[in-house]
Amino acid sequence: MTSHLIVDSFLTGLLPDWLRQPFLWRPQHDMVDLFGKVYIVTGGNSGVGFQVVKWLAAGNATVILATHNMPGARKAVRDLQRDMPHVTETRVHPMFVDMTSFTSITKFVTDFSALSLPLHGLVNAAGEAMGPAGRGADGKMPSHTLVTNYYGPFYLTHLLLQHLTTSAPARIVNFCSALGEFMGKVDWNDLRGEKLVDSDPLAAYNASKRMLSMMTKEMAVRCKGTGVDVFAVHPGFAATNLWHKSLRCYPAARAFNVAEEWFAQHPFYGALPALYALSEPHLQDE
Numbered sequence: 231m232t233s234h235l236i237v238d239s240f241l242t243g244l245l246p247d248w249l250r251q252p253f254l255w256r257p258q259h260d261m262v263d264l265f266g267k268v269y270i271v272t273g274g275n276s277g278v279g280f281q282v283v284k285w286l287a288a289g290n291a292t293v294i295l296a297t298h299n300m301p302g303a304r305k306a307v308r309d310l311q312r313d314m315p316h317v318t319e320t321r322v323h324p325m326f327v328d329m330t331s332f333t334s335i336t337k338f339v340t341d342f343s344a345l346s347l348p349l350h351g352l353v354n355a356a357g358e359a360m361g362p363a364g365r366g367a368d369g370k371m372p373s374h375t376l377v378t379n380y381y382g383p384f385y386l387t388h389l390l391l392q393h394l395t396t397s398a399p400a401r402i403v404n405f406c407s408a409l410g411e412f413m414g415k416v417d418w419n420d421l422r423g424e425k426l427v428d429s430d431p432l433a434a435y436n437a438s439k440r441m442l443s444m445m446t447k448e449m450a451v452r453c454k455g456t457g458v459d460v461f462a463v464h465p466g467f468a469a470t471n472l473w474h475k476s477l478r479c480y481p482a483a484r485a486f487n488v489a490e491e492w493f494a495q496h497p498f499y500g501a502l503p504a505l506y507a508l509s510e511p512h513l514q515d516e
């Protein structure tokens with residue numbers, strides 16, 4: 231992985247800024263210094279979320295790594311420390327949140343508020359594809375996938391909006407998906423997702439991502455003039471645990487795992503749109 235990045239850094243570093251920045255924006259060359267900025271990244275212990283955390287930390291930001299997997303988050307911090315020995319658990323601070331539980335999300339926001347930190351960005355990267363089946367952890371929502379990918383981020387974002395507005399300029403970045411955009415169907419008679427429990431699990435994923443992108447568009451309009459900008463990003467097809475953790479009993483999950491071996495890109499590239507949306511100064515009030 232490191233050699234991959236060294237080659238990328240070297241080759242893109244050869245290009246002049248005027249050519250690289252519009253076409254090959256790279257955090258190692260082009261990201262502004264983020265010292266003093268504070269970000270929350272859900273699902274930051276793996277995949278593209280981990281890459282977002284890594285490059286925010288490299289840019290001198292403070293990051294709250296919001297996770298339902300505390301051992302995984304501590305391992306992620308140790309992995310970061312191999313490349314960046316200055317990164318402590320104060321700079322990248324793991325905090326527990328289970329996106330399937332409204333109780334857990336409320337507690338997370340209470341705990342974050344107790345830290346008395348500003349908040350300049352929220353990245354909703356936590357997500358799951360096909361499975362597990364069943365309800366969310368507090369049993370309130372019928373579809374595990376719908377609450378993880380949509381209702382959890384929706385609730386968290388709304389609870390944190392006041393923090394973001396107070397610290398403005400600030401940004402919200404939601405990880406959506408081209409699958410959701412093109413194939414996601416929202417059943418307006420079943421917004422809780424009762425029918426999704428028995429449907430094709432890919433349909434639940436697509437619907438959840440479609441709902442997230444609709445929320446993003448609506449929030450971008452409603453937040454105009456508050457100093458909070460809201461973005462939807464797509465990481466491309468990235469080689470992450472998303473596909474490995476999808477239940478193999480679903481043919482679509484097996485197909486994605488095979489396709490991933492051949493076609494998926496490194497999660498670093500999947501994180502670039504989010505890092506760009508979070509940090510690029512000219513996107514302010516766009």
Ligand SMILES: NC(=O)c1ccc[n+]([C@@H]2O[C@H](COP(=O)([O-])OP(=O)(O)OC[C@H]3O[C@@H](n4cnc5c(N)ncnc54)[C@H](OP(=O)(O)O)[C@@H]3O)[C@@H](O)[C@H]2O)c1
Pocket residue numbers: 272273274275276277278279296297298299302327328329330354355356357358359378405406407408464465466467468469470471472473475497
């Ligand atoms: N990879 C792609 O090709 C692709 C394409 C389009 C969109 N996306 C989106 O990109 C985002 C990042 O996914 P990824 O590809 O990087 O996959 P990933 O490596 O599996 O990352 C997902 C993260 O979400 C966490 N998570 C899952 N359920 C959670 C819960 N209930 N509470 C808190 N955290 C939870 C996971 O933690 P654990 O691993 O510890 O469970 C993991 O850290 C997702 O929203 C995904 O839908 C990915």
